[in-house]
Amino acid sequence: MTATEDLTPAAAVTSASAPLPEDAERVYRREDSAVLRMSEAEVAQLAIDAPAEALATNTDERTIMNMGPSHPSTHGVLRLVLELEGEVVKRSKPVVGYLHTGMEKTAEDLTYLQGSTNVTRMDYASPLFSELAFSLATEQLLDVEIPERATWIRMLMCELNRMSSHLLFMATNGMDLGAVSMMIYGWREREEVLRFFEMVTGLRMNHNYIRPGGVAADLPDGWRDEVLRLLEMIPPRLEEYDILMTGQPIWRERLQGVGVLNSTEALALGATGPILRSTGYAWDLRRDDPYLAYDQVDFDVIVGTYGDCFDRYAIRLNEIRESMRIVRQCLDKMPSGDFRVQDKKVTPPPRARIDESMEALIHHFKIFTEGFKVPEGEVYVAVESPRGELGCYIVSDGGPKPYRMHVRGPSFINLQTLPHLMYDGLLADGVAVISSVDPIMGEVDR
Amino acid sequence: MFAGLDPLFLNGVTLEVFIIVLVKVVISFSVLLVSVMLMVWFERKLVSDMQNRIGPNRAGPWGILQTLADGIKLFFKEDLQPDASDPFVFKLAPYLSLVPAFLTFAIIPIGGNFKDKDGIITLPDWLGGESTYLQLADPPVGILLFLAMSSIAVYGVMLAGWASGSKYPLLGSVRASAQMVSYEAALGLALATIFLQSRSLSTHDIVADQAGAGWLGIVPHWNVIVTGFVPFVVFLIAATAELNRPPFDLVEAEQELVGGFHTEYSSIRFAMFFLAEFMNTVTLSAIMVTLFFGGPSGPILIDSIDWVFPIFWFLLKLFAFLFTFVWFRATLPRFRYDQLMDLGWKVLIPISLGWFLFLAARNVLADRNWNVGILLGVTLAIFMVGGLLLMGAIKSAAEQRELEETRF
Numbered sequence: 027m028t029a030t031e032d033l034t035p036a037a038a039v040t041s042a043s044a045p046l047p048e049d050a051e052r053v054y055r056r057e058d059s060a061v062l063r064m065s066e067a068e069v070a071q072l073a074i075d076a077p078a079e080a081l082a083t084n085t086d087e088r089t090i091m092n093m094g095p096s097h098p099s100t101h102g103v104l105r106l107v108l109e110l111e112g113e114v115v116k117r118s119k120p121v122v123g124y125l126h127t128g129m130e131k132t133a134e135d136l137t138y139l140q141g142s143t144n145v146t147r148m149d150y151a152s153p154l155f156s157e158l159a160f161s162l163a164t165e166q167l168l169d170v171e172i173p174e175r176a177t178w179i180r181m182l183m184c185e186l187n188r189m190s191s192h193l194l195f196m197a198t199n200g201m202d203l204g205a206v207s208m209m210i211y212g213w214r215e216r217e218e219v220l221r222f223f224e225m226v227t228g229l230r231m232n233h234n235y236i237r238p239g240g241v242a243a244d245l246p247d248g249w250r251d252e253v254l255r256l257l258e259m260i261p262p263r264l265e266e267y268d269i270l271m272t273g274q275p276i277w278r279e280r281l282q283g284v285g286v287l288n289s290t291e292a293l294a295l296g297a298t299g300p301i302l303r304s305t306g307y308a309w310d311l312r313r314d315d316p317y318l319a320y321d322q323v324d325f326d327v328i329v330g331t332y333g334d335c336f337d338r339y340a341i342r343l344n345e346i347r348e349s350m351r352i353v354r355q356c357l358d359k360m361p362s363g364d365f366r367v368q369d370k371k372v373t374p375p376p377r378a379r380i381d382e383s384m385e386a387l388i389h390h391f392k393i394f395t396e397g398f399k400v401p402e403g404e405v406y407v408a409v410e411s412p413r414g415e416l417g418c419y420i421v422s423d424g425g426p427k428p429y430r431m432h433v434r435g436p437s438f439i440n441l442q443t444l445p446h447l448m449y450d451g452l453l454a455d456g457v458a459v460i461s462s463v464d465p466i467m468g469e470v471d472r
Numbered sequence: 473m474f475a476g477l478d479p480l481f482l483n484g485v486t487l488e489v490f491i492i493v494l495v496k497v498v499i500s501f502s503v504l505l506v507s508v509m510l511m512v513w514f515e516r517k518l519v520s521d522m523q524n525r526i527g528p529n530r531a532g533p534w535g536i537l538q539t540l541a542d543g544i545k546l547f548f549k550e551d552l553q554p555d556a557s558d559p560f561v562f563k564l565a566p567y568l569s570l571v572p573a574f575l576t577f578a579i580i581p582i583g584g585n586f587k588d589k590d591g592i593i594t595l596p597d598w599l600g601g602e603s604t605y606l607q608l609a610d611p612p613v614g615i616l617l618f619l620a621m622s623s624i625a626v627y628g629v630m631l632a633g634w635a636s637g638s639k640y641p642l643l644g645s646v647r648a649s650a651q652m653v654s655y656e657a658a659l660g661l662a663l664a665t666i667f668l669q670s671r672s673l674s675t676h677d678i679v680a681d682q683a684g685a686g687w688l689g690i691v692p693h694w695n696v697i698v699t700g701f702v703p704f705v706v707f708l709i710a711a712t713a714e715l716n717r718p719p720f721d722l723v724e725a726e727q728e729l730v731g732g733f734h735t736e737y738s739s740i741r742f743a744m745f746f747l748a749e750f751m752n753t754v755t756l757s758a759i760m761v762t763l764f765f766g767g768p769s770g771p772i773l774i775d776s777i778d779w780v781f782p783i784f785w786f787l788l789k790l791f792a793f794l795f796t797f798v799w800f801r802a803t804l805p806r807f808r809y810d811q812l813m814d815l816g817w818k819v820l821i822p823i824s825l826g827w828f829l830f831l832a833a834r835n836v837l838a839d840r841n842w843n844v845g846i847l848l849g850v851t852l853a854i855f856m857v858g859g860l861l862l863m864g865a866i867k868s869a870a871e872q873r874e875l876e877e878t879r880f
Contacts, residue, residue: 113809
């Protein structure tokens with residue numbers, strides 16, 4: 027299929043030169059997982075309507091298999107209902123919601139200051155990005171300009187987080203394909219990054235570090251050396267990955283040509299991030315809709331050609347390298363100054379001021395009990411998370427809590443590509459596909 | 473002189489002979505069990521070293537008793553049996569896996585001076601002064617017993633998956649039967665070159681044939697060199713597949729099929745599969761040492777204790793293979809089912825078949841004094857033509873499949 031053609035299987039059929047008889051189209055739609063966008067009832071009807079002999083050829087030999095929600099390679103609690111013909115996946119349907127905790131609803135009960143503790147728990151592999159999107163949205167509503175140093179700290183931390191997230195992908199991708207050692211190596215490098223996070227934010231995950239108005243604390247003494255140590259340590263390790271995986275014939279066999287998507291399909295399904303870029307469509311919010319100070323740093327947007335699992339793997343591997351480039355520039359350009367906005371209405375006063383100033387104490391008390399009020403309005407802010415476009419939509423009614431908060435979780439939307447990627451592949455390919463989509467279930471279910 | 477017959481039985485079966493055989497049975501049984509225990513520990517420890525972690529280190533010194541602890545734990549766990557399972561076959565399957573694993577080891581010569589004494593060990597007089605081979609049995613069918621046993625073991629895996637009455641194990645067992653059956657063909661063809669070389673099926677004769685120095689007096693006369701490496705490489709790959717070890721562990725591919733064929737097994741029945749798997753690893757390594765690396769042969773440094781060195785060399789070679797298997801596991805990603813089949817049928821079997829024919833021609837050449845140049849030329853030509861034909865067939869099959877799959 028060329029990129030200009032329409033993309034849904036049914037539409038592709040109709041756009042072909044000879045129109046199809048209706049029965050054949052029914053069978054085709056049933057085959058080609060297009061039905062996954064219908065309800066179960068419709069699907070059942072479709073099966074009934076189709077001519078018996080057309081369906082009899084393959085339906086009877088099919089197995090319905092349930093993969094998950096507790097399965098070693100569904101990355102948490104993703105559940106897939108697969109329809110297999112032998113070991114070939116004919117239909118698949120992701121079932122989500124096993125980790126649903128109502129975070130978006132919870133956000134309506136939390137002040138803007140508490141909000142980042144909530145969103146940070148969504149994408150637990152890259153928590154800083156959720157915090158960033160939430161904070162940027164809040165700041166846009168508040169109409170405050172955050173200090174330059176805070177911007178650069180955010181950028182530094184986010185790029186490091188992108189590295190840790192992609193390293194985690196390297197680990198799980200290796201493990202899913204049976205290269206179990208890779209899992210440990212990936213975790214090992216990620217741990218080094220997390221160690222830096224712990225040094226800066228006090229926690230390895232769920233940092234609550236990026237907050238509306240800036241960041242929670244300034245970078246600690248010696249941070250520069252730590253970052254330099256990371257930048258020195260990781261490149262040779264990535265080269266080891268290249269030896270262990272990229273050049274590995276079995277690895278290439280397993281990933282090349284598996285789970286292919288073209289850019290029209292990817293766009294129609296709303297896929298973003300490495301999945302979209304793997305199809306050759308260079309879309310990266312950092313470059314195309316710069317936030318923070320991404321317009322002041324120099325980096326490449328990595329794109330693939332074939333849109334297969336190998337491209338997605340290679341993109342992530344190289345994005346780690348690009349992130350390191352950005353981190354290096356952050357080191358060079360890190361300005362001095364405040365790490366959070368000095369707006370008394372938004373930022374709690376420093377601890378020392380509380381002991382000597384009654385006003386500071388009142389401010390502190392007000393901000394932490396009632397919260398600061400945010401002007402009425404609605405806003406959507408998107409950032410490029412390691413998994414794609416992570417958006418935060420906030421409606422404010424003028425109170426100290428969001429009237430409504432919605433997060434566009436890239437994992438959730440990317441998950442839609444699964445049935446298309448898995449169609450007509452083997453079960454083992456399915457595992458490779460899930461892995462290469464890299465869904466984080468915390469973000470999917472929220 | 474006594475080819476194919478253990479000198480132990482030359483004077484009829486007396487009580488002494490019976491006791492010796494019994495002792496051999498007990499020894500090989502317990503050696504195998506202990507070696508499996510150590511193998512599990514060794515594998516875990518080595519993999520953890522390669523993966524930058526510590527590995528078992530609680531039970532006993534360096535965690536060496538971890539396997540024992542695991543075994544005891546498994547013993548006391550509840551033995552679950554799914555409702556949908558076939559009770560009899562479900563219970564039978566672990567034994568079908570375990571028993572062949574034990575039996576194969578019987579034909580492995582684990583010691584004996586093959587240089588001067590044809591592998592015969594003579595017991596000291598105070599023990600009866602009997603002479604015997606250091607292997608439990610040396611049946612004339614020899615290595616065919618190994619093939620037979622590994623075929624039976626396939627049933628264990630296959631029936632386990634089928635009898636579980638569950639989908640993941642079923643997929644695992646379908647994979648298993650296809651995989652093991654097709655790799656057995658490559659395995660058998662690689663073995664055939666050994667028979668051609670040693671002109672015998674008996675493991676003892678095969679080892680005796682490899683004893684002594686070959687080329688230049690330094691290079692050993694091992695089959696791995698004599699048969700030109702190719703059968704060995706084929707055998708090693710096919711053996712890995714036969715063992716269901718990474719990168720061919722599709723049968724129990726954890727990331728796809730959870731536990732594969734033994735998903736529904738628990739307690740001691742699971743332990744039996746586990747045991748059988750590692751036992752097969754040890755046994756197949758021993759088979760490879762026997763067939764390709766001269767078994768226990770090696771330099772004997774002190775003549776007065778000439779029975780020690782062969783055992784030592786045997787264990788050393790065995791260890792090298794066990795290490796290789798663990799190394800595979802730590803390094804390689806898993807094959808996909810169809811790729812595995814492609815590798816088996818389109819690469820390994822043609823190569824080993826071609827090589828077998830080549831070796832056969834070489835043997836005829838030695839007998840009839842044919843011209844070496846012509847033989848090599850003809851062989852090369854046939855290989856090229858055969859290869860091209862094969863590639864053409866694969867290509868047209870792929871095109872055909874693509875044509876069939878084009879819908880509407």
